[in-house]
Amino acid sequence: MTLKTSGSQTVTAASGTMTSTATATIHAANASQLTLNAPGNAMTGVAFPVTVTLKDAYGNVADGYRGTVRFTSSDVLAVLPSPYTFTAGDAGTHTFQVTLVTPTVLSPTTLTASDSVNQALKATSSLTVV
Numbered sequence: 001m002t003l004k005t006s007g008s009q010t011v012t013a014a015s016g017t018m019t020s021t022a023t024a025t026i027h028a029a030n031a032s033q034l035t036l037n038a039p040g041n042a043m044t045g046v047a048f049p050v051t052v053t054l055k056d057a058y059g060n061v062a063d064g065y066r067g068t069v070r071f072t073s074s075d076v077l078a079v080l081p082s083p084y085t086f087t088a089g090d091a092g093t094h095t096f097q098v099t100l101v102t103p104t105v106l107s108p109t110t111l112t113a114s115d116s117v118n119q120a121l122k123a124t125s126s127l128t129v130v
Helices: none
Strands: 009-015 018-026 031-037 048-055 067-075 093-098 109-117 120-127
Touching: 031 109, 048 109, 067 093
Parallel strands: 031 120
Antiparallel strands: 009 018, 031 048, 048 093, 067 109, 109 120
16 A cells, blocks of 8 residues: 555554554645745735745655755746755745735746756746735
């Protein structure tokens, strides 16, 4: 049997009249995806929160992630967070403040968060800046 959901899991086995139950704590696997939660719109020059969450292949929050996340944006004047190394207290998710400065003209402004070592851990959001 393979348990894929992190947290406390109970397994019961039965055969005839005998039943046995065991409880185990399942921990998330290594991070295999990075998600970036940002609003679809932003006001020019006004800081707004964005949340980065690392998940394993099963969708569990990778609470053991200790990598460093960097931000980039198509807005060259954006005020972005400094590179940030996740700690045990983050438990796989952290909220940052971002300020976009240049109003959107022809195409949406992009905001990207990526792991500084593993480029497969990367997510981009598109925003309209007014």
